[in-house]
Amino acid sequence: MSAILFEAVAKSYRARPAIRDLTLEIADQSLTVFCGPPAAGKSVLFRLLVGLEQPDRGRILIDGRDIAADSAADRRIGYVPQSFALFPHMSVYANIAYPLRQQGVAAAEIDRRVGQAAEILRIKPLLQKKPSQLSGGEKQRAAIARGTLKDARIFILDDPLVGLDFKLRESLMEDLKDMRATLGATFLYATSDSLEALTMAEQLVVMDQGGVVEAGPVERLYHQPAMLRSAALIGFPRCNLIQGEVTRGVCQTPLGGFATGAPDGDVTAAIRPEHIVYAPQDVRALPGRVTLMENLGAECVVYAEYEGVAVVSVPESDRVANLDVGSAYPFLVDQAGIAIFDRQSGHRIGEAQHG
């Protein structure tokens, strides 16, 4: 059963559409991550669901019931907004307890639950402090505790880790997963960071320009994207998008030709960086040249250039340790990883046939 259903929802601000006829189903008890560039409409969609805004058209249903007439409070949704919005005049404890106090929960019960949430998020020693005495990561934890503490079946976290440094994000992501395991509710989570999306998600919704590009399990969206936009938006480093042309079962691209079942026409081939293989010994390798290298530790992101086409790959660091900008970078394209999209519509129309 679906917990949340958006039916042809549209919302504009001063004639500028923010959400365009969006239809989407979210399964009960799922963890759905909304990923897309800034201003894709993620926050607006959440604000519509929470009840801070009304849609211009369309319906939003929770458990099969239209919630248009319900006030934000009646919808009983836990919400962590993009900015922390911790009340500066209240202690951290009072901030976290605020939703429960509003719901009229007994003081002893509030105390127990605030303590429990503070335990999970490791902010127990900070409860008597004021928000201004907290660091960015601690504020974020307090905001997450406040947003996830109330009696709700749906929790919305709008880019809660934005602006945090890498280590903090990682530990907070762990905390969030713990919270979710304890709460057993439907979680909606927005981020503009595709790596964060891949780490967090079970279900992934790729959004762009106020609409859903594609939704589904995260593995399928990564490995078998049905839309060019989702291939482009998901994954780090970014997917290689190579222009090509299909004529009678052969796709010609600057990186060579390969057989395909796709119909004739202008296409874009999407190749994940891991399918660009560094092959210094192979005689069939294409002679690329390194333009930029970013060492991530175990792996290295190599930006190379071949015949005016930029390609990104992620070889193991020790294999490319002796390379530098300007070095020769012979590479092969793993044909198992090529997806072909119609350039006009952006729909997937086939893949490279190999073997």
Next chain:
Amino acid sequence: MTTWRRHLYHLLLWLIALVFFAPVAWIILSSFKTANQILAVPPVWIFRPTLANYVRVLSDPGMVHSFINSIVLSVTSVLIAVAVAFLAAFSFSRFKPPGTNFLMFLLLSIRMLPGSAAILPVYLMYVGFGWKDSYWALILFYAMFSIPFSVWILKGFIDGVSPRFDETGRVNGASWLSIIAKLIFPQVLPGVIAALIFNFIFVWNEFLFDYIIGGPHTTNVPTALSTGLYSGGGVDWTFVSCVTTLYILPPIVIVYVFQRYLLVGMTFGTVRGEV
């Protein structure tokens, strides 16, 4: 060398400050002198202070009544004005009704008129309504006169408080009134205090309107001061200096206690950072 120059600089600042303070000092010193000492040339610096002037003023029921009037008029009207202005400022800030900027300008326009111009239509109105010499009518006028400036100050402060706070309240079922009172008001308290003080000083020292649309019942101290200025064929200096000294005490104490809020108020709250 540099410390020496700094000392000199500070000395200069002190001298300038003392020049500004001189009239106030003259008034305060005079209140403890006899009439002859006040008018003596050259001025008497060393004298035996007398409390006779204070005894005379404080045993004058009319004068005591004026003091009470001043307190009642200024405190009541300022509280009403700031309460109304706070709600108005919140609405302007959050709901941004069409024409907000123009409305805000219109609000302030009454303060752009010189009081002596505004008094004419107000006088005719008050006489027409039969409101002359009425406490409530005068409080109403002072509140009306104080609201525009308060709305301006408070809107600046409330604009500085992110609407995300309101939204957090709304999502958790807080009413607008609860959001305003519990979430927004504590955050703009410095602005509220600044508005209270600015308006208090204005109403406290207001003379013209009290003189024209007030009456024997509602005489405040500035009006009493000016009507009691001449007695016995000349200016009654001991009366003036004594009443004035008593009268500047409350504003001085209030400003001293809340001076840090006043400084914040001067910036209209617009320098606050986003949360």
